[in-house]
Amino acid sequence: MTQLTTNSDPTLSDNTANHSPTSLNSFAPRLLDWFAENGRHDLPWQQHQTDAPNPYIVWLSEVMLQQTQVTTVLPYFARFMASFPTVQDLAAAEWDTVAEHWAGLGYYARARNLHKGAKQLVEVIDETGDFPQTLASWESISGVGPSTAGAIMAMGLHRYGVICDGNVKRVLTRWAAIDGDITKSATTKELWALAERLTPKENSGLFAQAMMDMGATLCTRSKPACLLCPLQEDCLAHAEGRETDYPVKAKKQPKPSKFSNALLIKDIDGNILWLQRPDNGIWGGLWSLPLQFIKKTDGKISGKTTVKNDTKLNVASHEKIYEAEFTTAEQIINEWLDKHKLEAKAVSKTLLDDAPIKHSLTHFHWYLTPQSLTLNVKQTTKITEALQAAEININWLNADAAQVTLGLPRAMVKILE
Known part of the structure; x- marks a missing residue:
């Protein structure tokens, strides 16, 4: 089993009481062993097999993947990379051209933020000679929230970064039986603390990729493949046969x-x-x-x-x-x-x-x-x-x-x- 140094500070999570230190410390190694054998390694934006990662590619893909499935994003990503191979190309493009490339992908504010963010990134590069190198600097870019910034740090720069997107929240709420409403700030804080506790200090980019794959391919919304899951032996939702009860989310009001x-x-x-x-x-x-x-x-x-x-x-x-x-x-x-x-x-x-x-x-x-x-x-x-x-x-x-x-x-x- 892969040996990793994890973030073991006990103050980082309020929701570790239901799991032993052994379970907590073995979470990442088990997940990474599974990912090495069964994860996706051919997505065009993945940087975990690259010695010199490209944060532009990770940033672009992360913005596109917000609220959108991989299969939908793939052709759009290919089209963007063909037309805008560098962040400078994207920043210099006319908005109409960017909009044409984005059309049909939905959530159009993302495209506006992407174009604005490209211009901001070019300003940073012109001033410093490189992409932003800190979490706070990435979070200052339009449309980049904490999870996207963590993904870029981990996968785009090969530094320490933590992600807690929808897929990760689903995995964690099931594994730790977190029954708080995930739309509430208290639950969000609890999930982030647990994600930080479980993310290894080294290879956090690999861990981020593995968590994304876990949520996308095994720990799915309606039919989780628990028998194939490397975490099933101490997954509390699985032990209770209540996998699909998590994550807990307030019932949506009918849309007008x-x-x-x-x-x-x-x-x-x-x-x-x-x-x-x-x-x-x-x-x-x-x-x-x-x-x-x-x-x-x-x-x-x-x-x-x-x-x-x-x-x-x-x-x-x-x-x-x-x-x-x-x-x-x-x-x-x-x-x-x-x-x-x-x-x-x-x-x-x-x-x-x-x-x-x-x-x-x-x-x-x-x-x-x-x-x-x-x-x-x-x-x-x-x-x-x-x-x-x-x-x-x-x-x-x-x-x-x-x-x-x-x-x-x-x-x-x-x-x-």
Whole structure:
């Protein structure tokens, strides 16, 4: 069995009483022996087999992997590395190019932070000649929290670093039967203390990789492969047959729902009007169809959900809603259409199916009803001039060209499909 020096300071964890010192000290060696034989060693961002690790690669992958599975990230990572092989390349890239590469990966604030973080890293490198070398320095980079910073320290610099992401929390709550709500700060503090206690002073990068693999391949959410687990003999959740009771998390409240029309405003050649979203807010900096707010509802929507025209909110009489739900560009378009008495027609997927397209975001479900309107040459010129006068970034592109050229949120791709 691998021999390692672990962090044995007993003050670091409040949750070691249920495990003997032998169990605590053998945790990392058992995990690393398993990882050497059964772990993943071919992921393109892994640095544990590299003598001169590249923190840029680890940082990029860690940001992409936040709330996203490895299989989804792989093609995006390859595309980023092909276009931006160094942090300097990423920092120098135009935001539209970065957004196009990220489109479809979701949680778009990550892309904004990534681009901003690249510029910050280049400033550090220009000043010091190297990437940040301390945990605090990495945590000062946009979008980098304690676990991401720990991963970069451990895997990207081969120094001591501790991670405590979702996979790690699942492993630890089961192994130590931590029954506190993981959304609460007290439980978070307890989990971090235990993670620090178990992480070896040497080879913490290997340990981080192994913990990630454990959570991703064995200690999974619904069907953990306990018989294959190197930690099963002293896993308290397994001993009680309660693996899937952990981690404990407060029951989520049903998400509210929001309903909008998605306007496919076309010119006579079939090109569609696209708007670049404001930097702040949902889909910041990406390209979207003009959206027309209808209504919001609380709670869960089940079954077929159809929004009829007679439910459309008269937003002009609700100024606060109008300001909050319509971007400046959408206000211009909505007022222009009203002034010229133009109305888009619903686009049904089939003659019998006029249900909106559902797109779920972190905090709400969005139901988008495609509606189409074709403008003549004069109308196309006028609406373009109105938007350009307000310094709105627009594009007239057909569906195929938009998907290739613009950074589109997944919801827009759903509509085009």
